[in-house]
Amino acid sequence: MAFATTTSPKSTTGLRRGERNGRIKIAGVVLITVSLMFPLAWMVIAGFKGKTEVLRSPFQFFPDMWDPKNYRAIVQDPQFVRAMLVTFVGAVIFTVLSIAINSMAAYALARLDFAWKRFWWVFCIMPMFIPGMAILLTSFVVVAKLGMLDTMAVLIIPGVASAVQMFFLRQFYLNMPMAMEEAALIDGCSRWQIFVKIFVPQSAAVFVVVGIGSYMAYWNAYVWPILTITNPDLIQIMQFLGNFRSDRGNEWGLLMAGSTLAALPTIVLVLFFQRYIVNGVRISGIK
Template sequence: MSTVIPRRRMRWTPQKIALTVVGAALALATVFPLLWMISGAFKPADEVNGAALLPAEPTLENFTYVLTQVPFLRYMLNSLIVSAAVTVLALWFHSMAAYALARLRFPGRETIFLLIFSTMLVSLPVILIPTFVVVRTLGLVDSYAGLIVPAIFNAFGIFLLRQFYVALPAELEEAALVDGASYWRIYRSIILPLSRPILSALTVFFFLANWNSFVWPLTITSDPDLRVVQLGIATFQQQYASDWNYVLAAATIAAMPTLLVFFFFQRQIVESIKSAGFK
């Protein structure tokens, strides 16, 4: 005879009720601005500005105006080029640097890692002017290279990848070395395939960070053809300060790629945090 295990009922203690209420409030506070932006993007100007007496039907006119009367697609293309290039190059160089710092033995390895890790304590405003001087000296102002090259280095990516590589079993490399494989072959054929979860998570982090970047593009570019999407929204907001329906439509279009990237890679983010850890 099969025994039926009774299901345990959850006991709602005052502590659990309080945590549930706080969690629901935080979730509502997080989601409400997004819902307000999306709903306002489909409303006419009178209703968004509070001049309409009755609610109007949703309209796509705001999106049509943004995509046809403003070079918004150019702004999004610039952000896509910069974000994709920085993400690919950063993952490539960061993974090689992290592998060397985690698995290879050479003098000064720990010192180099500590120096790289210490740069995480330096904020962007501190290095903004020195970086601009270097970029201007190299002649990279108002160019894609000026937007891409300074954003490649990120100590967080090297740190997270190094922690992941330290946790990998050493037997994999030892077996490959016995078979005569070089360190480059080990990195390419063993380390990179095992790094897919953490690389996927870093792909999301790097792409979102560069897609939403504002201060550095504002500092390094003055050409309207190199304007990224966040600068485009800021300029758009200045020109259409009284037409919030157009501003909300532009913000909704700019937010769609980031939401899609996070939606497709959310599982990899959770797996990378679980597998990498901070040992």
Template sequence: MARKINRHSNVLPHLFLSLGALIMIGPFLWEVLTAFKTFGESIQVPPVMIPAHFNLDNFREVFQSLPFTSLFINTVLMTAARTTGQVFFCSLAGYAFARLNFPGRNFIFMLFLAVMMVPGQMFLIPQYQLMQSWGLLNTIPALFLPGMFSAFGTFLMRQFFMQLPKELEEAARLDGANTWQIYWKIMLPLAAPGMLALGLLVAIWSWNDLLWPLVVNTDPEKMPLSAGLANLKGEHLTDYPVLMAGSLMASAPLIIAFLLFQKQLIQGIATTGGKG
């Protein structure tokens, strides 16, 4: 009897979660279907859900309208540089805040947290002026240099390092290891789940970043996919099937990466929230 009650009590939450999943996946399904429609079907009223014929010309049109290969390579370089930089620098800073005792540690960490409360748009002008003074406008380094450091990444890695037992450090110091050796050879390998979670979050954010690339680069050959696809939106008329086809190709690598590493991503984020 108790099993039946528990079974029925789980029906409503599952129905609610299923409805939420359908609402979340709805825009993506619409994007996929629109990518195979003709232009007439995409603007037809009432809307056409499933195209009469799956049209592949939209994907060819993307390559004719944009330097898609160059945009893709720029996006990969930007994402890889940002991800590598944040994983390295944020793990260093996170370890220092979690394990090292130095004057003003808590105050400096509070400043890091304060940066997280400031909207990212506030940094656009100072970052643009830095890139301009360094002569890096319309270059690939301008895409990733400001994104190689992160207060959020530092906070995330600090929380993860605080989960690790202090006995490991004490044993390493008794064996004669210095601070760098403890960090590099002992603590960093144990922090691999946290670094993987941070890397995936940074990769997703970098791959989808639109505002900064539009501000710092105006040359189509130096833009990432997000900024390049924005050029497909016309002033008076937008070919939505072509735009959706380009967006689908641009989002495919992220979808594949999430499907492959979703377990590690969830575990890494869950582990970082245990101790403050």
């Protein structure tokens, strides 16, 4: 016997609605991706344009002739290369110190009991609610009085302790099981040994998130280096690009090439660690 199968009108309508919603979501993702990538793509392509092509009217996305001379010229510029290297070294030092200091502070605030703990916790996270520009002048006065101007220390030390990163790490440490810590204390481990041998190894994903945040904050800094650095040997990359027009005139193609190369390390870093970033945000336990 043959059995005929029929599809109800409701199920057919549901399938069509599901397909329509899927297409809308795909179209939305494509639209968002294009809107986000368009400025980056234009910057990369503008590096291949001549001096008068970048700001041509009417707008032209692709150059008349693809010429990498701007990229060759900026790579051969000793000031640009020095700025990239100095900024990279500073960013690495800043990132390492930021992870170390904020993780130790977060562990103490999450796991240790000491006098005035609640007060110190509020004191530490208070900078989260104060705009950086509001204390820019007072910060400059402090570092000037300390004789830190025109040194790498003025770029690294003032921003190492971060309320946001301290809060982020503390939330992660609060969600770690107490049993491991209690077992380590019974075995005779000190608090420092517990932090180094138990908490640090399990914090790799969160450290990646904090580290990339620190690296990008240092790499993209512009206002603070402009205020505190005048030594040509310590010029930061964003400071170099910010002064480009006054130093080089209207070399827009050269500026776009330099901006592309300046953005490249951060893009590579984020792409390389993207899996750890997602995992770190997922397990951070922020509510």
